[in-house]
Amino acid sequence: MKASAMKAVWSLVLLAFVSLIPLSAQAVIESYQFDTAEQKLLYQKMARELRCVVCQNQNILESTAPLAQDLRQQLYQMVRYQNADEKQIVDFMVQRYGDFVLYRPPLQANTLILWIAPFLLLLFSVYWVVSYVRQTQVDAQKEKHDD
Known part of the structure; x- marks a missing residue:
């Protein structure tokens, strides 16, 4: 179960990077x-x-x-x-x-969001991936204890 969870995480990371590449x-x-x-x-x-x-x-x-x-x-x-x-x-x-x-x-008050938004998006993405991995590990532990 651990290997499949890591595979899913790596698939999501790869998908995120591919989406940054312009298609044309x-x-x-x-x-x-x-x-x-x-x-x-x-x-x-x-x-x-x-x-x-x-x-x-x-x-x-x-x-x-x-x-x-x-x-x-x-x-x-x-x-x-x-x-x-x-x-x-x-x-x-x-x-x-x-x-x-x-x-x-x-970098001034009216353009602050243009400078900060990419970093906020990155932080949110990292938080989401970490949360997903932790939740997957918790679910795997529950399954292991239920058996």
Whole structure:
């Protein structure tokens, strides 16, 4: 009974890890022309660091949402024609969409939940697994004594 309980626990742990792996990463293909390689690199970097506020789990480079397409176009305009730097782009996007548009929002009162939620989820998961294992062991002991 002990081996089957451990097998069940390991199955749950494996399932938890597999669920963290994205099932598909769908890249959006758009062809933007840049004047310099630095502009192209800045565009790609910022497109990976800005979150699609509609999808919430994708950056604007990967998202197929219409808003992400608009954000990519705005980013392109800022990089190519306004020669905006990283700080100017971030400031504009945060002013327009809030801190949630950033994959790494600053640690402040209104973004605290974004920083704490993953740790709380991890703690809850560990607590649940430990409780499950203990309960399984208690049930096994009861069965053993009942025999």
